[in-house]
Amino acid sequence: MAIANTSLYEPLIESTASALAVRLGLFEDNLVLNCEEIGDGNLNLVFHITDPKSGKGVILKQALPYAKVIGESWPLTLDRARIESSALVKQAELAPGLVPEVYYTDQTLAITVMEDLSHLQIARKALMDRKKLPLLAEHIGTFLARTLFYTSDFALKPHVKKRLVKQFTNPDLCKITEDFVFTDPFFDFESNDFEPELREAAEKLWEDTHVKLEVAKLKRKFLTEAEALLHGDLHTGSIFVSETETKVIDPEFAFFGPIGFDPGQFIANLLLNALSREEQDQDFIFEAIEKAWNTFEVEFSAAWKKDSLERFSEVEGYLEHTLEQIFEDTIGFAGCEVIRRTIGLAHVADLDTIEPYSRRIESKIQALELGKKLIKNRLNINEPGQLKRFFRHAIAR
Numbered sequence: 103m104a105i106a107n108t109s110l111y112e113p114l115i116e117s118t119a120s121a122l123a124v125r126l127g128l129f130e131d132n133l134v135l136n137c138e139e140i141g142d143g144n145l146n147l148v149f150h151i152t153d154p155k156s157g158k159g160v161i162l163k164q165a166l167p168y169a170k171v172i173g174e175s176w177p178l179t180l181d182r183a184r185i186e187s188s189a190l191v192k193q194a195e196l197a198p199g200l201v202p203e204v205y206y207t208d209q210t211l212a213i214t215v216m217e218d219l220s221h222l223q224i225a226r227k228a229l230m231d232r233k234k235l236p237l238l239a240e241h242i243g244t245f246l247a248r249t250l251f252y253t254s255d256f257a258l259k260p261h262v263k264k265r266l267v268k269q270f271t272n273p274d275l276c277k278i279t280e281d282f283v284f285t286d287p288f289f290d291f292e293s294n295d296f297e298p299e300l301r302e303a304a305e306k307l308w309e310d311t312h313v314k315l316e317v318a319k320l321k322r323k324f325l326t327e328a329e330a331l332l333h334g335d336l337h338t339g340s341i342f343v344s345e346t347e348t349k350v351i352d353p354e355f356a357f358f359g360p361i362g363f364d365p366g367q368f369i370a371n372l373l374l375n376a377l378s379r380e381e382q383d384q385d386f387i388f389e390a391i392e393k394a395w396n397t398f399e400v401e402f403s404a405a406w407k408k409d410s411l412e413r414f415s416e417v418e419g420y421l422e423h424t425l426e427q428i429f430e431d432t433i434g435f436a437g438c439e440v441i442r443r444t445i446g447l448a449h450v451a452d453l454d455t456i457e458p459y460s461r462r463i464e465s466k467i468q469a470l471e472l473g474k475k476l477i478k479n480r481l482n483i484n485e486p487g488q489l490k491r492f493f494r495h496a497i498a499r
């Protein structure tokens with residue numbers, strides 16, 4: 103894989119990042135700015151630049167020519183910065199108010215300068231703090247319906263759609279998902295990462311040919327179905343929230359894929375949070391899943407009726423068939439995400455911080471059972487209202 107021409111590229115440090123923000127005219131040049139690298143994700147640098155006097159801030163995100171979490175031994179294309187900034191611009195157009203505003207991008211330096219969202223909290227952390235998030239589900243349902251419908255063949259003319267598919271071809275980042283979501287966790291591969299106490303449950307999964315056949319089908323969909331422009335990594339760490347606002351960040355995995363992938367990742371990460379809760383605290387999560395899906399369904403249907411260019415859209419039953427297929431895929435993709443976040447390379451804090459350790463192991467064994475059952479039974483789960491019972495039944499020992 104080619105690494106971008108690094109002769110003009112240089113990784114920024116705090117002083118050069120704030121100097122760049124001044125050069126871009128984002129701050130006056132006589133100010134004393136604060137700049138801190140706050141990136142806690144797996145891949146990139148994130149600089150938070152602020153003027154302490156006015157309180158004004160911006161975020162400057164820069165891709166490194168490798169995956170930050172692994173180091174230079176894992177080269178990764180700088181083109182992901184172009185994908186991320188273009189996706190944010192497209193999503194802002196389709197779902198206004200639900201993504202940070204992009205102020206500036208530079209493909210050579212692989213940077214995106216964007217709105218500072220530090221007044222909000224990452225949804226994973228808010229959910230772990232058991233915060234009430236009354237608008238999260240509705241906002242994400244709207245984000246999904248609008249970004250997915252309006253980038254699909256239902257809304258776009260064929261040439262426009264194909265041009266966008268080309269613009270958002272994202273092979274390196276897709277390969278990460280193909281490996282770490284759809285392949286490695288289902289085999290005894292070195293990249294997997296789990297506690298010794300989970301080995302027996304992992305081996306049971308690796309021997310389960312039914313699960314593996316169903317994952318193979320889901321992976322094929324991910325590889326081949328260019329239905330709509332996905333966010334591509336819509337976990338709760340990619341969403342900023344408060345009681346009144348929701349902003350989706352980090353779409354560097356964006357590409358044209360199967361519509362059910364984004365709702366599947368969102369629902370999976372809510373289910374992973376539910377696994378970290380006592381039963382009496384889980385209702386908020388199941389209500390959020392139902393609300394998000396119902397909002398998605400209502401807004402996708404309204405957009406279909408208002409704006410579909412497809413002649414067959416009027417055919418009775420076609421919308422219902424499309425939504426049923428998306429829901430089936432959503433449940434299957436959610437199952438893959440639950441499993442990979444439990445024994446794969448990239449974990450979630452919701453499970454990893456459960457105390458005591460014995461309960462953490464118990465919850466992770468439950469996660470593996472839940473993931474397998476979601477994948478195998480995705481055809482029998484017809485609406486989100488069934489998920490609470492399904493979850494309780496799946497994790498019962």
Ligand SMILES: Nc1ncnc2c1ncn2[C@@H]1O[C@H](COP(=O)(O)OP(=O)(O)O)[C@@H](O)[C@H]1O
Nearest residue numbers: 141142143144145146148161217218219220352
């Ligand atoms: N627009 C923003 N405003 C405030 N903080 C941000 C913003 N974007 C990212 N961050 C912070 O940086 C962290 C990593 O950003 P993210 O885009 O997820 O990076 P990565 O691509 O490496 O996963 C986030 O968890 C958040 O704390």
Ligand SMILES: CSC[C@H]1O[C@H](OP(=O)(O)O)[C@H](O)[C@@H]1O
Nearest residue numbers: 143144145169171278282335448
């Ligand atoms: C080594 S990439 C693993 C994992 O990291 C990405 O998440 P994020 O950018 O939010 O940290 C993505 O989920 C990848 O699958």
